Amino acid sequence: MDEDPAGEHRLVDRARRGDPDAWELLYRRAYPRLIAFARRRLMAEEQAEEAVSETMARAMDAIGRYRPGSSGIEGWLFGIARNVVLESYRSSGRHRATDPTSLTAIAATPAQGSPEHAVLVTEERRMLVTAFERLSAADRELLELRVLAGLDAQQVGALTGRRAGAVRTAQSRALARLRTNFEGLMA
Amino acid sequence: MTRSDQGPEWDDEPAVLEELGRALGHDSEAEPPPDRVAAIRAAAVHLQAGGLEEPRRRPDRRFLLAGGVAAGVGGIAGFLTRGSDEQEPESPPTEQIRFSGDADVTMSALINHTWGTELLLDLSGLMPGTEYDVVFETRGGTAAAGSLLAVDGVVMKCRFNAAPLRADVLAIELRGPDGAAVLHSTLPQA
Numbered sequence: 486m487d488e489d490p491a492g493e494h495r496l497v498d499r500a501r502r503g504d505p506d507a508w509e510l511l512y513r514r515a516y517p518r519l520i521a522f523a524r525r526r527l528m529a530e531e532q533a534e535e536a537v538s539e540t541m542a543r544a545m546d547a548i549g550r551y552r553p554g555s556s557g558i559e560g561w562l563f564g565i566a567r568n569v570v571l572e573s574y575r576s577s578g579r580h581r582a583t584d585p586t587s588l589t590a591i592a593a594t595p596a597q598g599s600p601e602h603a604v605l606v607t608e609e610r611r612m613l614v615t616a617f618e619r620l621s622a623a624d625r626e627l628l629e630l631r632v633l634a635g636l637d638a639q640q641v642g643a644l645t646g647r648r649a650g651a652v653r654t655a656q657s658r659a660l661a662r663l664r665t666n667f668e669g670l671m672a
Numbered sequence: 673m674t675r676s677d678q679g680p681e682w683d684d685e686p687a688v689l690e691e692l693g694r695a696l697g698h699d700s701e702a703e704p705p706p707d708r709v710a711a712i713r714a715a716a717v718h719l720q721a722g723g724l725e726e727p728r729r730r731p732d733r734r735f736l737l738a739g740g741v742a743a744g745v746g747g748i749a750g751f752l753t754r755g756s757d758e759q760e761p762e763s764p765p766t767e768q769i770r771f772s773g774d775a776d777v778t779m780s781a782l783i784n785h786t787w788g789t790e791l792l793l794d795l796s797g798l799m800p801g802t803e804y805d806v807v808f809e810t811r812g813g814t815a816a817a818g819s820l821l822a823v824d825g826v827v828m829k830c831r832f833n834a835a836p837l838r839a840d841v842l843a844i845e846l847r848g849p850d851g852a853a854v855l856h857s858t859l860p861q862a
Contacts, residue, residue: 503719505712512712517702524697534708541712545719610695617692632693657685663692664682 493558501548512541515562521633522563526570536573540566560640563630567644616666624659631656710823717801718821767838773855775846778827780857784838791817791832791844795855798822802849809843810836817844 499507519540523533543565551561617625630641638652645652681687765784771777771793779794791806798804799822806817817834834841839861846855 500716503716505714505716508712508716508719509709512704512709516704517698517700520702520704521693521696521698534705537704538708538711542715545715548719610691613692613695617696628689628692629696632689633696633698660682660685660688664688 490553494553497548497551497553497558508541508545511544511558511562515559518559518634519562519566522566522629523570525629525633527573532573536566536569539569539573543569554643557640559634560636560644563634563636564644612670613663613667616663616670619666620659620662624655624662627652627656627659628663707823707826710826714801714821714823765838769844769857769859771844771846771855771857773846773853775855777855782838782841782859788833788835789838789841791830793830793832793846794827795830795846796827798828798854799848800824804849804854805847806830806832807845807847808834808836808841809845810840811842812836812840 496507496510500511516537519537520533523536524530527533527536540562544562547565551558554561617628620628627641630636630644634641636644638649638656641647641656642649642652647655767782767784769780769782771780774797775795776797777793777795779792781792783790783792789808791808793806802822803819804822805819808815808817815834815836817832818830820828820830822828841859842861843859844857845853848854
């Protein structure tokens with residue numbers, strides 16, 4: 486959420502007062518990343534939408550206690566979403582969307598260029614997802630927080646209780662392992 | 673940054689991360705469903721009603737969580753109990769019913785479950801921000817089946833459940849805050 490601290494402060498202030506426009510703005514801004522994260526972790530589309538709605542419900546519940554920190558409002562919302570998703574698949578006994586059909590659907594995000602190029606790019610993305618799935622759970626989460634949540638190292642550190650430098654190092658190592666997996670699949 | 677012949681440009685970390693995000697399904701243009709936006713706005717209004725004197729007032733989750741639209745408490749239960757894993761008997765008897773009153777009902781039906789009765793109700797035209805109760809009138813008295821908060825501009829797809837069996841339900845009413853019936857359906861009896 487690209488917003489200066491003063492702008493975020495005003496937005497949070499409006500949200501605390503129950504301004505529907507403020508909540509809609511928060512929801513719309515956070516939605517692309519929250520839904521991508523939830524879809525990655527939950528089996529069904531409806532379950533993912535419910536998880537995002539539950540995240541917003543909890544945010545409304547807790548907005549009075551929100552204090553601007555290093556993770557920002559986006560990081561705060563994402564922290565709630567992590568808990569919601571975790572509880573969701575603990576309670577339902579369902580699994581992450583790792584079945585081949587889900588992966589195919591994800592990797593089939595439309596690619597630009599000629600049809601031949603698009604086919605190759607789609608295949609490459611599918612391989613990238615497969616390589617990603619072969620990472621450890623910790624590596625996957627670190628990279629998801631970066632690429633899906635859009636959080637920088639400092640924000641991830643605030644969420645996971647680590648120093649920003651340690652997060653950067655861990656992410657670089659996770660990327661190196663992703664590359665190794667990917668090149669192994671392409672060989 | 674994707675190069676179809678060799679894979680991602682691995683030395684360009686931001687580009688690799690961007691490509692990974694796309695591969696994992698991130699779409700920066702993704703829009704939330706309109707009915708959920710409406711539900712968020714309705715819940716915010718209730719937060720507003722709590723005001724600064726009650727900053728920790730809990731917003732009513734039913735506005736946000738009921739399977740897409742602001743369905744009632746019964747709606748949530750209905751949604752949760754109809755998950756894909758449910759081993760419910762196939763095709764429980766469904767009965768179309770008719771409501772009369774001051775709202776636009778586009779679909780109304782009862783499902784005769786072994787554990788009780790479920791009302792499926794798609795409607796619009798209620799007073800936005802107003803809470804309505806659904807009541808089953810039975811041979812033994814009334815049974816609350818849930819409630820809903822009206823949202824403007826969308827068809828609310830609601831599900832309500834109550835324990836009385838279909839054979840015991842004589843009528844169903846949607847009641848406003850003053851207890852007056854806004855919708856009424858007298859059910860045919862076997």
